[in-house]
Amino acid sequence: MDDIITLSYGSGGRKTSELIEDIILPHFRNEELSKLKDGAVLEGFEKMVFSTDSFVVNPYFFPGGDIGKLSVCGTVNDICMCGGEPRYLSLSFIIEEGFKTKDFLRIIESIEKTAKMCNVEVVTGDTKVVEKGKGDGIFINTSGIGTLKYDFLGEDRMKDGDLVIVTGNIGDHGVAVMLEREQLFTGINLVSDCRPLNVLSKEILYFKENIKIMRDPTRGGLATTLNEFVEGLELGIELYEDRLPVSNEVNTACEILGIDPLYSANEGKITAVVSPDIAEELIEKLRKTEGGEKAAIIGKVTSNHKGRVTLKTEIGGTRILTKLSGMQLPRIC
Amino acid sequence: MLWNEFKKPKDIEKILSALTKYDKEIRIMEICGTHTVSIAKSGIKGILPKNIKLISGPGCPVCVTPTERIDDILFLSKNKDVLIATYGDMIRVTGSIDGTSLEKRKAEGFDIRVVYSPLDAVKIAQCCKDKEVVFIGIGFETTAPSTAIAIERAINEGVNNFSVFSLHKMVEPVLRKLINMNDFNIDGFLCPGNVAVIIGEEGFRFLEIEFKIPSVICGFEAGDIIYSIYRLIQMRENKDFKLENEYIRAVKQKGNEIARNIMNKYFEPCDDIWRGIGWIENSGLKLKDEYIQYDAVKKFNLDLNPYKNNDFCSCGEVIKGKIDPRECKLFSTVCTIENPKGPCMVSSEGACAAAYKYSD
Numbered sequence: 001m002d003d004i005i006t007l008s009y010g011s012g013g014r015k016t017s018e019l020i021e022d023i024i025l026p027h028f029r030n031e032e033l034s035k036l037k038d039g040a041v042l043e044g045f046e047k048m049v050f051s052t053d054s055f056v057v058n059p060y061f062f063p064g065g066d067i068g069k070l071s072v073c074g075t076v077n078d079i080c081m082c083g084g085e086p087r088y089l090s091l092s093f094i095i096e097e098g099f100k101t102k103d104f105l106r107i108i109e110s111i112e113k114t115a116k117m118c119n120v121e122v123v124t125g126d127t128k129v130v131e132k133g134k135g136d137g138i139f140i141n142t143s144g145i146g147t148l149k150y151d152f153l154g155e156d157r158m159k160d161g162d163l164v165i166v167t168g169n170i171g172d173h174g175v176a177v178m179l180e181r182e183q184l185f186t187g188i189n190l191v192s193d194c195r196p197l198n199v200l201s202k203e204i205l206y207f208k209e210n211i212k213i214m215r216d217p218t219r220g221g222l223a224t225t226l227n228e229f230v231e232g233l234e235l236g237i238e239l240y241e242d243r244l245p246v247s248n249e250v251n252t253a254c255e256i257l258g259i260d261p262l263y264s265a266n267e268g269k270i271t272a273v274v275s276p277d278i279a280e281e282l283i284e285k286l287r288k289t290e291g292g293e294k295a296a297i298i299g300k301v302t303s304n305h306k307g308r309v310t311l312k313t314e315i316g317g318t319r320i321l322t323k324l325s326g327m328q329l330p331r332i333c
Numbered sequence: 334m335l336w337n338e339f340k341k342p343k344d345i346e347k348i349l350s351a352l353t354k355y356d357k358e359i360r361i362m363e364i365c366g367t368h369t370v371s372i373a374k375s376g377i378k379g380i381l382p383k384n385i386k387l388i389s390g391p392g393c394p395v396c397v398t399p400t401e402r403i404d405d406i407l408f409l410s411k412n413k414d415v416l417i418a419t420y421g422d423m424i425r426v427t428g429s430i431d432g433t434s435l436e437k438r439k440a441e442g443f444d445i446r447v448v449y450s451p452l453d454a455v456k457i458a459q460c461c462k463d464k465e466v467v468f469i470g471i472g473f474e475t476t477a478p479s480t481a482i483a484i485e486r487a488i489n490e491g492v493n494n495f496s497v498f499s500l501h502k503m504v505e506p507v508l509r510k511l512i513n514m515n516d517f518n519i520d521g522f523l524c525p526g527n528v529a530v531i532i533g534e535e536g537f538r539f540l541e542i543e544f545k546i547p548s549v550i551c552g553f554e555a556g557d558i559i560y561s562i563y564r565l566i567q568m569r570e571n572k573d574f575k576l577e578n579e580y581i582r583a584v585k586q587k588g589n590e591i592a593r594n595i596m597n598k599y600f601e602p603c604d605d606i607w608r609g610i611g612w613i614e615n616s617g618l619k620l621k622d623e624y625i626q627y628d629a630v631k632k633f634n635l636d637l638n639p640y641k642n643n644d645f646c647s648c649g650e651v652i653k654g655k656i657d658p659r660e661c662k663l664f665s666t667v668c669t670i671e672n673p674k675g676p677c678m679v680s681s682e683g684a685c686a687a688a689y690k691y692s693d
Contacts, residue, residue, distance in 0.1 A: 182449060184449060258681060260374075311376075313374070313375045313376045313555070314340055314341045314375075314555070315340070315341050315345060315349070315375055315376070315377070315380065315555045315556070315559065316349070316376075316380055317375050317376020317377055317378075317379045317380045317555075318376045318379050319373065319374060319375075319376045319379075319691045320691060322690060325669075325670040325671050325690070
């Protein structure tokens with residue numbers, strides 16, 4: 001292998017085989033992938049969840065993660081949020097000519113580690129190399145298939161009086177990537193919350209039908225996701241500013257940059273609407289689970305304002321939280 | 334959320350309760366865009382009784398920049414040798430031709446970079462030696478010193494491919510202009526704490542001495558703003574028209590002399606155009622003649638567009654505090670955050686953007 005990836009590694013010829021067999025395959029060896037056929041033959045589904053996501057984050061290594069870890073978490077988490085148990089992944093790369101082979105290997109190792117954590121197998125994939133200047137280092141696409149385990153989730157099950165929870169501090173990923181990308185200031189140590197949500201989602205779904213809907217608030221942040229919950233419904237959501245878990249680091253950075261933690265991306269958090277009967281117990285359970293230590297009840301479902309999310313501010317005012325609109329943020333996922 | 338004593342100070346409930354009992358009409362102008370956003374975000378308008386009216390003033394730098402200058406920048410950005418470095422807020426502002434903006438130019442392949450500091454623009458110039466880097470210097474006395482520092486850095490490090498298109502403006506001249514308008518009807522000012530950090534309490538003293546208008550230099554947290562509104566009302570009730578400094582944790586009587594000195598070393602006042610207002614004598618900042626090689630207008634022999642004032646939207650009236658954003662016929666129909674027409678909707682500190690984003 002050369003120390004950088006040149007165009008010929010995407011030619012489909014011997015160099016491409018070298019890249020796949022020397023660098024990629026050793027990390028994901030399984031029966032289906034090893035056949036290196038055009039596709040994988042999979043068994044064992046009645047109802048399945050299928051999801052896809054592309055990853056273009058810049059920088060591709062950031063505190064708390066990298067584009068590889070993110071590319072597994074992103075798709076795995078989407079499957080979990082649909083009530084699925086993730087099982088198989090496809091993995092495709094678009095690499096810019098000149099990309100360092102050792103960086104590529106580091107990304108592959110990160111994908112391997114994360115896939116193991118999530119108990120998913122990479123069963124098919126693709127690699128393309130584009131000319132210098134036609135990509136931004138590396139882009140990854142993953143698609144995933146999971147078995148549908150919980151088929152009752154949906155916004156139509158939300159009721160007036162249900163409670164809104166989040167599994168931890170909001171806004172970490174968006175701000176961490178922005179700080180790393182721009183190298184803006186020193187003294188703020190912030191890591192992305194990028195993590196697989198298979199364990200946390202299982203903890204939540206232990207409460208079965210008491211869980212109405214859940215989602216991971218990635219791009220657009222918590223405010224945008226909650227808007228998606230109530231859009232077009234006869235119900236709204238009211239949040240309480242003094243209950244929102246936000247780290248001091250994120251708050252400080254957001255104040256300086258003029259951005260809002262409510263609109264900053266998360267890559268390892270779940271927000272859910274749950275029945276008030278189990279909310280306290282759920283929060284207690286989550287707080288004992290890794291990645292859920294800062295879980296909190298942050299608001300409630302209300303019939304007072306239809307289709308809208310509002311925030312009760314610390315001084316007792318109210319403001320509307322719309323979906324994210326027209327903000328300038330770096331590419332973060 | 335972060336516990337910050339200035340967001341919700343002790344005893345704020347008592348002050349709020351006093352404010353909610355106040356029943357006379359009072360019109361208070363928050364001069365600065367950052368105040369506008371803070372008021373909207375904390376929901377202060379919803380807590381105060383309707384008779385306490387908060388009106389946004391001419392303190393959003395992007396908003397007060399006239400279309401003619403945006404057109405000049407867009408013209409310059411088409412020069413293949415030029416790399417435009419700008420604060421993010423500027424890139425979505427449209428010129429006189431609908432749909433043209435720096436963002437669009439970037440998508441067309443011209444080199445437009447968003448920077449957080451003018452020093453970053455100097456760094457870019459050091460790296461991209463084949464490009465002429467033009468930094469769009471915008472803002473009041475708050476940002477002008479940083480632009481001056483960047484020019485000094487360029488001089489000291491021999492960076493010759495760096496220049497500044499100065500749109501910098503000063504607060505005092507525009508306030509004088511507003512106050513002297515025939516239909517001026519503001520009962521008190523919330524003065525921008527950030528500008529006061531530089532120009533000091535003394536920079537706003539003229540409001541007290543010459544015009545006897547109650548004024549409070551105010552910080553940017555909800556608690557700061559509520560307390561300052563309370564003080565303005567008290568001053569009015571007691572007929573004690575003066576300037577107070579609520580933001581003592583940051584603002585000194587004489588401000589920041591070092592920042593002013595470097596600003597005055599490189600810049601001098603010039604007549605300047607303000608959107609919706611027109612020419613105001615000595616209200617802008619241009620580079621002094623001895624630093625002419627760092628002045629983009631001179632360097633590229635730009636023939637600046639003459640002031641026409643034929644804007645299609647009502648941003649000018651919003652900036653002067655004559656109308657509420659919602660009174661503009663384009664607001665939330667033709668002009669939205671997703672597809673902004675006027676600068677007050679483009680800028681994150683614009684009154685229209687605040688009204689749109691945080692509307693009730």
